[in-house]
Amino acid sequence: MPEQRSGARVGTAQRGPTGSPLLASRLTPPAPPEPVVARPRLLRRLDAGSAGPVTLVSAPAGWGKTTLLASWIRLVGGSAGEGAEVRPDGSVDPTSAPVPAWVSVEVGDDGERLWSYLAAALRDTTDAAGAGPVPDHPPRPDQLELLAAALAARERPVLLVLDDLHRVTDPAALTGLEFLLRHAEQRLRLVVGARAGLPLAVHRLRLAGELTEIGPDDLAFTDDEVADLFAAHGVHLPGAALRRLRERTGGWPAVLRFAALALRRQPDVTRWVERFGGDQPEIAGYLHEEVLAAVEPEARDLLRRTALAETVCADLADALTGRGDSGRVLGDLAGDGGLLTRDDSRPPWYRCHPLLTDLLRAELSRVPDDELRELHLRAAGWYADNGRPADALRHALTAGRWDLASEIFVAEWPELAPYDGVASAGPAPTPPPPEAVRRDPEVALACAAERAHAGDGTAAAAHLRTAVTHAGTLPVPHRDRFLRLATALELTLARLAGDPAEVRAAAARLVRNRIAPAARTGGAATAEETPGPTGGPRGGATEDADLRAFAGTALGLTELAEGQLPAGRFARALAAAREAGRPRTELVCASRSALLQAVRGELRAAEASAREALAMPACHGWACRVDCGYAYLALAVVALHRDQPEEAAANLALAAPATGDERNGRPPGARVPAGEATAAAVAALCRAWLRHDRGDAAAAQRLLAEARARTADRPGGAELAHLLVAADADLRADRGDLDSARGLLAEPVRDRAEPVEPLAVALARVELRAGDARAAGRVLPDWQAPEAAAWPLPVRLEAGLLDAVLAQRGGDERRAGRLLEQVLDLAAPEGFRRVFLRAGPGVRDLLAAHLDTGTAHWSTVSDLVRGADEPTDRAPVEPGPTLDEPLTERELTILRYLQSILSNVEIASELSLSVNTVKTHVRNIYRKLDATRRREAVRRARELRLI
Secondary structure, eight states, rough: OOOHHHHHHHHSBBOTTTTBBOGGGSSOOOOOOSSOOOEEEHHHHHHHHHHHSSEEOSSSSSSHHHHHHHHHHHHHHHHHTTTOOEEETTTEEEGGGHHHHHHHHOTTHHHHHHHHHHHHHHHHHHHHOOOOOOOOSOOOOHHHHHHHHHHHHSOOOOOEEETTGGGGGOGGGGGGHHHHHSTTTEEEEEEEEEEEOOOOOOOHHHHTTOOOOOHHHHOOOOHHHHHHHHTTTTTTOHHHHHHHHHHHTTHHHHHHHHHHHHHHTTTHHHHHHHOOOOOOOHHHIIIIIIIIISSSSHHHHHHHTTTTTTOOHHHHHHHHHSSHHHHHHHHHHHHOSSSSSSSSSSSEEEEOOOHHHHHHHHTTTTSSSHHHHHHHHHHHHHHHTOHHHHHHHHHHHTTOOOOHHHHHHHGGGGGGOTTSSOOOOSSSSOOHHHHHHHOOTTTHHHHHHHHHHHHHHHHHHHHHHHHHHHHHHHHHHHHHHHHHHHHHHHHHHHHTTTTTHHHHHHHHHHHHOOOOOHHHHHHHHOTTTTOOOOOOGSSSHHHHHHHHHHHHHHHHHHHHHOOOOOHHHHHHHHHHHHHHHHHHHHHHHHHHHHHHHHHHHHHHHHHHHHHHHOOOOOOOTTTTHHHHHHHHHHHHHHHTTTHHHHHHHHHHHHHOOOOOHTTTSSSSSOOHHHHHEEEHHHHHHHHHHHHHHHHHHHHHHHHHHHHHHHHOOTOOOOOHHHHHHHHHHHHHHHHTTTHHOOOOOOOHHHOOOOHHHHHHHHHHHHHHTOOHHHHHHOOOOOOGGGGGGGSHHHHHHHHHHHHHHHHHHHTHHHHHHHHHHHHHHHHHGGGGOOOHTTTHHHHHHHHHHHHOOTTHHHHHHHHHHHHHHHHOOOOOOOOOOOOOOOOHHHHHHHHHHHTTTTHHHHHHHHHTTHHHHHHHHHHHHHHHHHHHSHHHHHHHHHHEEEE
């Protein structure tokens, strides 16, 4: 924006309605702070947004709103033709480029004062276009109409930047501006910089698609921008320290500038970054003056009291503050560009920026000890009553209520395990005094559990040793319970340490210790010895289920980390967790079980388990994002097999490791941990096939190579490794690189040192592509053998399709049709489509021929033949209504044949049944479907989605 234009027209010569001067500085963009970091990605966003009616740059103080807008508007004003319209002949009309104007809003701008500056800015632009007079006071309705008409008639639109518009507290002050926006025929384009509480009709604009928004996530500095900022300040940071600082600040521009200035004086920059937080004097001062000073005292007290929690909901905030309107206050603080971020759950959970949390906790630490203990006790009680035992235990220990901590631990110990490996509860609570541990050693076990959940295995082991030292004085029933709990902690610590052998040993000890003392000694159990009231608040059968669920989950997670696919292990642990009523353990098992079922090809079970896991109400806020990540990944695998690429991609995005949102201090979405090799390999396999289907074979190959490298050192990962190698060979064969594909597969198939069915099927497919049907038949494994039932179903389907194609090429059409029907029998209940559609032209021809010879899957085959010509992304099939009397499996099979042109005699021949048996089944089908003839029965069955 040219300086001379504003300076020549605005100054003491211009007066407001009361005769006070209008300041030129408020009508000119301020000079940006030096050094300036170039942010072309945001400038492009503003360029695109300014083509529409309203662009809103909204964020708390210090996020660089004014700097960004001032830099951009200067570029707009200094670039002739930018934003100009293009004529039909392709030439640019320079008179259509927007004329920029700037107004800095100040505290106290009421309607009259604000309009004085708006009028000055608009007059500076409308005078040049002869748009008529602009009133210098709140205009009358007729004047607004004249001004709107004048703006609409001008050739060049006005691009008006209003900085700090949140300072206008009277919504009526902007009524005239909103009127102009509606009636100026898009000749007024508004760009607003503001914090929360903007009085414009933001929701209406958003709903109408007339709003472009740039928020804190967009304004946050990226890693590259942080590096540029520090380089401009002459500060060199190692890569790890730079990333740590960016994560800690969430990319907050003003705070990063403070850090850059402070680091100039630091001899050890890495150590300073490690200690960096919102309670450092220079950062604390800024947050006090620029952020918290604008918060009402009652809302600030709520922020301070709730700062002892990582995340907070309205009910928890009410419990901590004693008030009843916390939901409203939290919602206001989390408004557009507010101090809190919220998740999408119902009710919502809120999170404060980490630096603000540091500051608020520093303030909280200065309240009287009794008041602070009371706050922690309130938190412990609320968490204990709402299914959050880990948080309840931490706050009980912090409050020094050793009896309550011990009670929580004994009652909820299975739910305290760090199953997902991402828990982090911050610094350790003050340890209990020695006399408290001597009186009750389980207090030390509770401390060990809290530290294990926080990921501090060293401190947890120390607490465990202390507990064992004092366990000798316990009475026998109490000592028996102590032994089980201590063994469970040993198992947890072995998992944290990555020691599979010790995990298995501890699990074996734990299962042995679940047997009642009488059973171990061969005598009769006394009332004191039987597990029951003396074994804790849960009875013997429930405690046994606890132990089975806990040990099974730990073993399943260990095997999964080794690369195995222990679907059965998680299924058994899931059943035990349900029996014991442990929702956290149930969620862990259901989500992993869903993924493993999907990999095995049990699509219906996988989908049901995943949906069940996602619907579980056991987790609040962001606590269970990893488990949800596994469930979404399972749904992605299911969608891929069902040839629903868009749904597969959407679920993969939900399951992906967190990126920008989490690093910016925002609540992370559901995610699979990046270090979990099995899940990461499955995700890579899905992405590779999606990339391949879009024609990006090179990217697909890279993804598979990375996944294979990630799983290469897993001791039990042969099954998953074979799936990856088979996919890699298929990709190479698709590109015509048959020799390379054969080289990947031939040696392991020839050696057969372990089951290599996926590799053998893939090699048969390669040989068939090479035109050697005989070689393909030699290496193709027997997919109909009894042991083939244990193969992953996708592998078995691929083998069956290859067998059918080879039979057809050998001239045995009848055998080919029979084999294809058997494959369809296996595939149809699970909804497999991709295996048919991506199997090459031979399968498509086989399916087309199968329609003419008759099939129990007529509609499915017909749909597959059409789908091979025109692939579509199908939405998930919703379950239809159910019958009062369901069809039997045999009746369902015959019902599928009724879709074809086969007679009852021919159906009987196909199924090796008598004609009378088929007729009896047909009569039952008609009766159950309330039909009188074949066509009516088929139509009714399709309505019910039975076929």
